[in-house]
Structure formats: structure tokens, C-alpha cells
Amino acid sequence: MFRSDIRRAASALAHDVGKYVARTARNVPDGAWTPELASMLLRDLYDLRGEHALHAFLRLAPAATSPLAAFPEWTTAHDLLRELDAMEPALRALEAPALESAAHLALRVEVALGELALRARIGAPGRRRKGKLP
Amino acid sequence: MNRLLVIEDGNEYAEFARLFLAAHFHIVVAQRAADALACLRAQPVDVLLIDLRFDRAVEADLVGDVNATAHRLFAGDRERALRHLQDQQGVLILAELRAAGFGQRAVFIHEFLPRRMENLRRLYGPVHALPTFDCAALRRALEEED
Numbered sequence: 001m002f003r004s005d006i007r008r009a010a011s012a013l014a015h016d017v018g019k020y021v022a023r024t025a026r027n028v029p030d031g032a033w034t035p036e037l038a039s040m041l042l043r044d045l046y047d048l049r050g051e052h053a054l055h056a057f058l059r060l061a062p063a064a065t066s067p068l069a070a071f072p073e074w075t076t077a078h079d080l081l082r083e084l085d086a087m088e089p090a091l092r093a094l095e096a097p098a099l100e101s102a103a104h105l106a107l108r109v110e111v112a113l114g115e116l117a118l119r120a121r122i123g124a125p126g127r128r129r130k131g132k133l134p
Numbered sequence: 135m136n137r138l139l140v141i142e143d144g145n146e147y148a149e150f151a152r153l154f155l156a157a158h159f160h161i162v163v164a165q166r167a168a169d170a171l172a173c174l175r176a177q178p179v180d181v182l183l184i185d186l187r188f189d190r191a192v193e194a195d196l197v198g199d200v201n202a203t204a205h206r207l208f209a210g211d212r213e214r215a216l217r218h219l220q221d222q223q224g225v226l227i228l229a230e231l232r233a234a235g236f237g238q239r240a241v242f243i244h245e246f247l248p249r250r251m252e253n254l255r256r257l258y259g260p261v262h263a264l265p266t267f268d269c270a271a272l273r274r275a276l277e278e279e280d
Contacts, residue, residue, distance in 0.1 A: 005214075008221065015187055019243065023150055023267040036153060049144060049190070110266065114245065 006067050009060055010113075010120030013068070013077075017057050018113030020048050021081075025103035026110075033099050041102065042091060045084050053109075054081040073116035080109045135160050137178060138276065139238075141170045141227055142185035143195075147243070151183065154269035159276070166195040167227040174236050181276045182231070182240040188223035197226040225254065232258050241275045243267055 024041040046052050051059070057077065061068040068074050084105050090098035138159035140148045148163045155161065162179070164170035166188075173179065193200055196219050204215035219226065228240050237259055245265040246254065254261045262275045 008217070011221075012187070012189070015244065016189070019266060020146060023146065026267055027154060027269045040149065040153060043149075049146070114265070117245075 007117075007120050009066065010068055010117040012060050013057065014113045014117040016049065016060065017053055017081075018077075018110040018117075020044055021053050021084075021106045022110035025106035028103055031096070031100055033094075033096060035094075038091075038094050038099055041099065041106075044106065045091070045102065046088060052085060054078075054085045057081050068116065068120065071116055071119055073112045073119060077109050077112040077116065080105050080112065084109070136180040136277075137162060138181050138183055139164060139170065139173055139179045140183045141165070141167075141224070143188040143191045143223075144185075147183055147185055150267055150269075155273060155276075158273060166191065167197045167230045168195075170227060170231060171234055171236075174231065174234075179236075179238060182228075182238050183272075183276070184224040184228060184240055184242055186224035186242055186244045187221050189217075189220045191220060191223065196220065196223055197230050198223075228254075228258055228261070239276070239278075241272065243272070 021044050023044050024037055025044070028037055028041075044053070048056050060066075061074060063069050063078070066074075084102055087098055087102055091102055136159050138151060138155065138161050140151055140161060140163045142148065142163075143165055145163075148161065151159070151161045159181075162173055162177070164173050170182075188196065193216060196216075198219040200212055200215050200219060203219060204210050204212045207218065208214040224242060224244075231238075231240075239260040239262065240258065242261070242263040243266065244263055246263050251261070251263060262278075264271050264275055
């Protein structure tokens with residue numbers, strides 16, 4: 001894989017997953033979940049451009065083959081997305097605590113993927129290595 | 135009420151705009167450069183909200199020549215050239231709109247590096263970018279005077 005392809009994959013994760021996962025979560029005023037907001041959050045997490053956010057993440061950066069999986073931010077985002085996936089029944093039941101918790105986790109996914117994109121521009125997993133990618 | 139033209143290959147930006155900005159903007163939508171130009175020629179538009187990556191767009195709908203890009207940048211690799219055009223399509227569409235004489239403020243939701251942002255402003259005038267879907271910041275970016 002070309003270095004530019006790795007940077008592209010990280011940028012795609014930040015754009016196609018991180019940014020959209022947090023689209024609703026960032027804009028809910030003081031936990032005031034209207035049906036429209038809850039519905040859009042569900043789309044952000046489980047119908048993100050046609051697929052679950054976790055599936056989009058793994059399609060763009062598969063655990064077995066993507067060099068990005070060596071970065072700690074990849075693991076953080078993966079774990080958070082798995083947690084969000086497990087919350088689907090509670091979220092579809094529109095349970096308020098679950099909605100709040102999911103919004104919090106979604107914002108953390110966005111942060112982790114933003115950091116991953118930045119690290120992929122710079123280089124090494126966990127520490128800088130003169131611009132070398134894993 | 136100001137008119138906001140949303141240009142994207144899906145419906146996520148338009149959906150967001152309709153939920154969070156409809157009280158402040160009349161929202162119109164285009165999914166490729168040709169539609170955006172037709173929209174701009176047909177009605178007054180005050181501001182543009184443009185997606186950057188058009189990874190769901192087919193080659194025929196993209197601004198840019200895949201073969202020429204492959205030859206110029208990717209040693210003839212069409213697949214990488216297509217991905218490049220999709221990845222940068224929002225900027226390429228903006229260039230088309232500017233070339234056609236439409237100078238409205240353009241806003242992206244993308245974290246451009248500072249140097250890239252400077253270049254975009256130098257080339258295309260009023261261009262702004264936000265790193266996230268933040269409706270308050272987006273409204274400010276859309277309404278500010280340049």
C-alpha cells in the first residue's frame with residue numbers, strides 16, 4: 001500500500017465515519033432529544049451512508065489488512081463503535097439514558113478518528129518515526 | 135430568507151441543513167456540478183455548502199478527466215485517479231462554479247490543513263471550512279460577511 005493510500009484511508013475514516021457519526025450528537029441541545037434528533041442519531045450510527053458505522057469503519061480499515069489497525073486510535077475507535085453497535089436495541093427503544101450515552105461515545109469516535117487522520121499524516125503508531133508509516 | 139445551495143453526492147448535508155438551518159435559510163440541493171450550475175443560473179443563491187468527498191458518484195458525474203488525471207498523477211492508474219477525483223470533487227466543483235462566474239461564499243465541513251485553506255482562498259475567494267457538523271458554527275460561517 002502506498003503511503004498516500006494510508007493517508008487517504010485515514011482521511012476517509014475521519015470523513016466518512018467520524019464526522020457523520022457525530023453529526024447529530026454534537027448538536028443536541030442539553031439532552032433535549034426530539035423524535036427527529038433521535039431518528040437522525042440512529043441513522044448516523046446504523047444507517048451511515050447505507051451501513052452500520054462499525055461496518056463502514058471495518059470496510060475502510062479492516063483489522064486484518066489495514067496498516068491503520070496498528071495505531072492505538074484505530075483500536076479506540078473500533079472499541080467505541082462496537083459499544084455503540086451493542087446499544088442498538090436500547091437506542092431503537094429511544095431510552096433517554098442510552099441516547100445520552102451514545103451521543104457521548106459518538107463524539108469520542110469522532111475525536112479518535114480525527115487523531116488517527118492526523119497521526120497518519122505524520123507517521124508512526126504510538127510515537128513519531130520520522131514520517132514512516134507502519 | 136437567504137438561499138443555501140447544498141452540493142453533495144448523498145443526502146447527509148441536506149438532511150442536517152433541513153433539521154438545523156431551515157429556520158434561517160431556504161435550502162436547495164444539487165448532487166453534481168451540472169445540477170449546481172443549473173440551480174445557480176435558475177435562481178438567486180446566497181451561499182454554498184459543499185461536501186468534499188463524492189465517493190458515491192459515478193465517473194460520468196464527476197468533474198475531471200480520469201484518464202488525464204491517471205496519466206498526469208498516477209502513472210496511468212485509473213483506479214487511483216478515480217479515487218483522487220472523488221476525494222477532491224467538492225473543490226473541483228467549486229472551481230467549475232467560480233469559472234462560470236459564481237462567487238458566493240463556499241463552506242466545507244472538512245478539516246483542511248492551514249496551507250491548503252490559504253491556497254483555496256487564494257484561488258477561489260471566499261471559502262470557509264469547519265472540521266465538524268456544528269450547527270451554530272456552521273450558521274456563523276454561512277452568515278458572516280467576507
